[in-house]
Amino acid sequence: MAGSSEPLYPFQWALNYDASFFKDYPDTFSGGLDLNVEPSHRQGIKGQEVNVLVLDSGTDLLNEDLAPNADRSMSWNYLTQTDDPLPVVLDPNDAPHGTVVAGIIAAAQNGKGIMGVAPRVRLGAANLLEGQSTPNAYYLAYGNAPWSNKAHVFNASFGGDDDVQPYESETDADTGAIRGLKNLRDGKGALFLKAAGNSFDAKLCGLGAAYYDCTNPANDISTLESHVITVAALNAKGSASSYSSAGSVVWITGMGGESGQFGTYGELPGPNKNDGPTIFSTDIRGCLVGYSHTRAGTPFLRGQSEQNGKPNNPDCDYTYMNGTSAATPTIAGVAALMLSANPDLTWRDARDIFRLAARKVDPEYVSNIPHGGDRPFGALYDLATHERSDQIGTAADIHDGATQVPNELGWQKNAAGYDYSNWYGFGVPDTERAVALAQEYARNPALSRGGDVKIPDFAPVALWYNGTLNPDFDLDGVPTHVGPFPYRRVTSIGKLSSGAQTVDQFQVRLRGRNVCLGSLGIAVKSPAGTVSLLKLFNDHFKADGEYNDFDDYALASFAFYGEPAQGDWEIFAVASNPAISIQVGRVENGKLVYGVSKPCPADDSAAPLDFHLATEARIIAQ
């Protein structure tokens, strides 16, 4: 093993799956894979000369495995205004988070604890999440401060996906700052790795088995930017981690594991038989704070475990964690290895290499049945009754007038020949292949793509309304349709025509009044016939019941990447029945309570409600 110098390396299955400690536990560890980093490590490629900035809750840079790589000139504490990013508020849930993330990328190969995916990077960190309410916090974090402008790779294991955030509107608070990342590295652009989220089973779109993601990663508008690489999570059995948010903005998948609650190291499946190992890393030092502490759930996390008769976490300086938060730094580490092999890669090169080096995993997942469920993930739903059938749907089921559709399409090959999945993006990268491609780009610079993608303004596509037309919605010359909102069916709501160009991504932006956002799904069909689900019906907006008015709510899809854009793009409303409530869990006074979703504005054939829905779209071109 390339990491045999590190005592906890046998637990790092993301780096070496076959030799893992967990291989003796087939109930939780079989059929999976690792990132195939060892060939690169054996070549001596370990992240040298690459600067990685962890934007998170804060980081304990004095941990023995982080200190050798820590660079205070790349670090900042928003609250103390110093270069020590140790979290100020030692909240037990969040404070250790950034220290764990940092170790997954950058823990040193020093004979102690673990090693990171890129164990020789320069590591900076900032407690952005603690300081996010301070003025200009994101401008400073995204390369506009002396401590952030040297970063080559940014890790963002955070997000906010539970609300409508207006995109490219007059009040957009994010896009300007995040686009500046493309100017870093002397114009080559920083690599920005962003977690997709953990909402697949958030109980906010149903209390039964989890059939689909409750909150769309695209609700965090930073994921709509082409240079933001959104990362999903895989478990140790080679399928999506049970929590990993899915959506058409996911680009790639890293290793996140399950919850690790049972056994000494999280190796057991637990009574529900669905748990398993997570990702091992560094922790805030000591057994009083951090995820490892004296009252934690497993012996390793309590500092009580032994390996070959010796305690292997006696000071609680190491821990483990799951989440797309854990998966994202595994990919940030791979990014650092790629840049170490070829520092001239642009952000576009790195993103392309991730796609080219990705492996298709879990190929038949739409046929699988979720834990506790009785129908496949890809089952057809009746949009009027919300009943699932035994039959698996396909893209061909999404057409004007359809009343039964799937909420997941599985892997699809697009017209450019690329396999894409809302769960996995383009798949799990093979690091050996990614580094080899980076080296190939160095040998042949003609492969490299500089500059930016082409970002036009949104174009109006259609206005659907009933009742009196609000003057705000008077989109001159845009096709209009008057009548009741087309719930309980699939409806082609408009088309966008494109000239000859190559697709990077397709975006849709919606503005609605008195429209049940939680009942509204959005699908898009390209001129080449590829179909992508950009938003699912019966998502968490339905639970609230009051998301009926929304402005500049945007969605995006990378499923069409590389396709010729020329022709008509068809946008579909995939609308369920707003009159049917769904069972949900919600927090009230700090406790989880169960109930049903609040009423949504529903149509009634006897007295259709007034509503407006304006749809815009654009093609981000390569």
Place this chain on the structure above:
Amino acid sequence: MKKRFFLGLLSASLALAAHAAADVPAPGQKLSKAQIAQFGDLPAYRVGKSTFRVIPVRPANSQATLLLNAQGVVGVSHNDIAISRVSAETAQARLRQIAPAPLSIEHFEQAGATVARFADFGQAVEAMKAVKAALPEAQVRLPIQFGTRVPY
């Protein structure tokens, strides 16, 4: 993520519940009509396509403004406008002509943005209108953050 069965959304809700206990609503929190009514008549400002109402309380240790959007969701503004697509010199020259003058002006080179902070939200709204009128080629935004980012 650390053994959170209900993950980001619910942990965020817990955090918001804690804020609510202190009677200062937090960004991302959705207020009921009854809660909003307790504030009385609220001044409203039109920004672009949307109208925002200003809540008469401030976050702790901050001069930021709390706002409500049409859905009753709380947002936060630092009373600043961000100007891009024109040079820093052009933006700053225009900002110096605005009265009342901004409290501060900062330029963020990598983002190509000049950010001017004002004493209150109303001043920022008026400044936005003035800069848009004077510099039609500029992109002028008045950032409002709805929600708080949480660790995944």
